[in-house]
Structures are given as structure tokens and as C-alpha cells.
Amino acid sequence: xxxxxxxxxxxxxxxxxxxxxxxxxxxxxxxxxxxxxxxxxxxxxxxxxxxxxxxxxxxxxxxxxxxxxxxxxxxxxxxxxxxxxxxxxxxxxxxxxxxxxxxxxxxxxxxxxxxxxxxxxxxxxxxxxxxxxxxxxxxxxxxxxxxxxxxxxxxxxxxxxxxxxxxxxxxxxxxxxxxxxxxxxxxxxxxxxxxxxxxxxxxxxxxxxxxxxxxxxxxxxxxxxxxxxxxxxxxxxxxxxxxxxxxxxxxxxxxxxxxxxxxxxxxxxxxxxxxxxxxxxxxxxxxxxxxxxxxxxxxxxxxxxxxxxxxxxxxxxxxxxxxxxxxxxxxxxxxxxxxxxxxxxxxxxxxxxxxxxx
Numbered sequence: 001x002x003x004x005x006x007x008x009x010x011x012x013x014x015x016x017x018x019x020x021x022x023x024x025x026x027x028x029x030x031x032x033x034x035x036x037x038x039x040x041x042x043x044x045x046x047x048x049x050x051x052x053x054x055x056x057x058x059x060x061x062x063x064x065x066x067x068x069x070x071x072x073x074x075x076x077x078x079x080x081x082x083x084x085x086x087x088x089x090x091x092x093x094x095x096x097x098x099x100x101x102x103x104x105x106x107x108x109x110x111x112x113x114x115x116x117x118x119x120x121x122x123x124x125x126x127x128x129x130x131x132x133x134x135x136x137x138x139x140x141x142x143x144x145x146x147x148x149x150x151x152x153x154x155x156x157x158x159x160x161x162x163x164x165x166x167x168x169x170x171x172x173x174x175x176x177x178x179x180x181x182x183x184x185x186x187x188x189x190x191x192x193x194x195x196x197x198x199x200x201x202x203x204x205x206x207x208x209x210x211x212x213x214x215x216x217x218x219x220x221x222x223x224x225x226x227x228x229x230x231x232x233x234x235x236x237x238x239x240x241x242x243x244x245x246x247x248x249x250x251x252x253x254x255x256x257x258x259x260x261x262x263x264x265x266x267x268x269x270x271x272x273x274x275x276x277x278x279x280x281x282x283x284x285x286x287x288x289x290x291x292x293x294x295x296x297x298x299x300x301x302x303x304x305x306x307x308x309x310x311x312x313x314x315x316x317x318x319x320x321x322x323x324x325x326x327x328x329x330x331x332x333x334x335x336x337x338x339x340x341x342x343x344x345x346x347x348x349x350x351x352x353x354x355x356x357x358x
Contacts, residue, residue: 007064009092010071014335016095017231019142071327078184080321081175083124083314087232088329097144109134109148112155112193115207120189126314128238131214140234154204230312231336238312307336 075081097105109117114134121130132138138146150158162169176184181191196203228237307319319325325333346353 006092007068008095009088010064010067010329012091012095012329012331014331014338016091016098016331017234017335019140019229019234020098020144022139022142067327071329074323074327075318076321076323078175078179079124079186080318082184082186083318084322085175087315087318090233094141094144103143103145105144105146107146107148108150110150110153110155110158111208112197112204114148114151114211115204116186116190116193118207118211119193120186121314123185123189124314125317126312129233129235129312129314130211132235134211135214140229151208230315231307231310231332231339232315232318233312235312239309239316306340310336310339 072081072085075084093105097103118130118134121127121133126133132140134151136148136151140146161167176187179187181188193203193207229235230237307325308316311319322328
């Protein structure tokens with residue numbers, strides 16, 4: 001099986017953000033044959049240490065390196081970087097599973113990691129997605145089911161098992177490696193849980209038992225409710241709430257805090273006078289401003305899709321910490337434009353559509 005590389009995340013198809021219908025259950029013999037084939041292919045690879053190091057370092061596409069660096073460099077905070085990195089990694093794993101023909105994707109999240117993830121998700125505003133982010137089974141993608149078989153074992157138990165049975169381990173440094181405890185919300189939560197676990201051994205298990213009781217209210221994904229799912233994490237949108245909710249109060253507070261005083265508003269550059277093009281230097285007229293069609297310079301400006309209405313609250317906070325969403329992979333931007341066009345078309349023909357009650 002060809003292992004995915006980080007550079008492939010820039011060239012994923014937009015179909016990775018679409019919840020495909022679940023395939024029919026395969027017979028047990030087909031599943032056993034697929035497992036045997038994977039074990040044989042893994043055991044047949046016997047390389048020397050030098051060849052293993054060369055294999056672990058695939059050919060890097062130099063043309064894609066700057067794009068990936070610009071994407072991560074456009075994110076301002078380490079918290080948003082780790083959240084975006086986790087989302088892109090999940091997209092890449094789902095695409096690889098679909099390309100290889102697998103219907104199950106096993107993740108290595110332990111009990112300790114899930115306890116940290118639960119508290120981190122609450123801090124990041126992902127309370128509505130906790131059941132899918134920490135549960136044993138996650139079917140948000142439809143045809144690919146994410147399972148976490150290691151969630152009953154703590155990281156300490158796994159470390160003891162690897163030590164007793166001489167299981168080789170590999171450490172891959174991440175963005176938070178050698179960072180301080182206050183570098184990000186994820187790092188701070190991990191430090192809090194591990195230190196609390198040292199004095200109170202039942203801390204992780206208590207948090208884990210809480211996550212077991214969580215359940216999601218949304219059913220199986222379908223193409224009909226595609227617009228009601230987040231563009232990034234593919235979970236149900238938690239932003240469609242009443243006007244008197246705490247979420248809308250938070251948005252109103254943000255809008256009020258961004259309003260400039262009247263003294264600063266008077267110092268702003270005045271707009272171009274009617275009939276004069278703002279890009280013509282003052283003497284020429286593009287012919288569109290007088291007719292109310294807008295200036296020619298604004299028509300030539302590239303249109304960036306508005307991702308706010310397509311994202312859940314937590315993913316909105318991630319994009320807010322980005323300098324520009326234009327650095328996102330092309331498959332995300334194209335899917336955003338497709339969903340926006342679909343929503344506009346639905347609004348245009350809303351008068352001719354029948355409600356479920358009719």
C-alpha cells in the first residue's frame with residue numbers, strides 16, 4: 001500500500017468533502033482476504049536500516065514545498081495550526097482509504113489522548129462534535145468509518161506493553177514539540193491532564209468515561225444534508241441557532257468591538273466621486289460607475305469564497321486566525337464555491353419548491 005505524503009493534501013479531489021453513501025456490508029471472507037493481503041505485503045518488506053531511512057523520506061516535490069509552507073505560515077497561532085493540521089490529516093487519510101478500497105479507518109488514539117482531546121475540543125468550541133471526535137465509531141464520511149480500537153488503553157499501558165514485548169517505536173516530532181506549556185490550547189491541556197494524572201491516577205479514566213456517554217443526534221450522512229455540514233470537519237453545523245442564543249450574542253459582541261470611533265471614521269479616505277473610476281487616477285471614467293454597475297477595478301478583483309457560513313463555530317475560529325483563506329488547498333476552495341452556488345440557486349427557486357409538509 002502506498003503511504004500518503006503531506007504534499008498530496010494540496011492535490012486532493014473535492015469529493016473528499018462529500019459524504020458518500022455507505023457501501024453494502026462485505027462478507028467476512030472478503031475482509032479476511034484484505035487483511036491477509038496487507039499482512040503479507042507488510043512482512044515482505046525487509047530492508048536494511050539505510051534503505052529504511054531512504055524509504056521513509058519520499059521524493060519531495062519541490063514545487064509543492066512553498067505552497068505548503070505558505071499555508072502553514074498564514075496561520076497566526078499555534079492552536080489554529082494544530083487544528084488545521086489535524087483536519088487536513090484526516091482528509092488525507094480518508095482519501096487514501098477510499099483510493100485503496102477500504103471501508104474502515106483505524107486511528108491510534110489512546111485513552112489518554114482522547115481525554116486531552118475532549119477537554120481541548122470543549123475549549124475550542126467543539127462541544128457539539130465531541131461524540132464524533134472521541135467516540136469509538138465515527139461515520140461522518142458515510143462510506144468510510146473511523147474507528148478507535150485503542151481508546152480503552154492509556155498511554156502508560158501501551159508504553160509498558162511495548163517495553164515488555166520489545167515493540168519498536170517511532171517518534172515523529174510535531175508542531176508542539178519542545179514548545180512551552182502555554183504555546184497552544186492543545187499543549188496546555190495535555191500538560192494539565194498529565195500533571196493531574198500524576199497526583200490523581202483516575203483523572204484520565206474519569207474524563208474518558210464521560211466521553212463514552214456522549215451521543216450525536218444527527219443520523220447517517222447523505223447528500224441532501226450536505227449544506228448542513230461543516231466544510232472542514234464534516235460535522236453538523238452548530239451555527240444555525242436562534243437569535244437569542246449565546247452564539248449570536250458572541251457574534252454581536254465581536255461586531256461591536258470592531259466598530260471604530262467616529263473620530264477615526266472621519267479620517268478615512270473618501271470614496272471616489274460619482275462617475276469617476278477609482279483606478280483611473282482621477283481623470284478617466286470606466287463608464288460603469290455612473291450606471292451603478294460598480295467600478296471596473298472591483299470587477300477585476302478575484303472573488304474569495306465566504307467560508308463563514310459553511311463552517312462550524314470551531315472551524316470559524318481557525319480560519320479567523322489565518323491571514324488569508326486563499327492559501328487553503330484548492331479542493332476546499334472549489335467545494336466552498338460549489339456549495340455557495342448551490343445555496344444561491346436554491347434561494348432563487350425557493351418559491352417553486354415544495355416543503356416536506358406539502
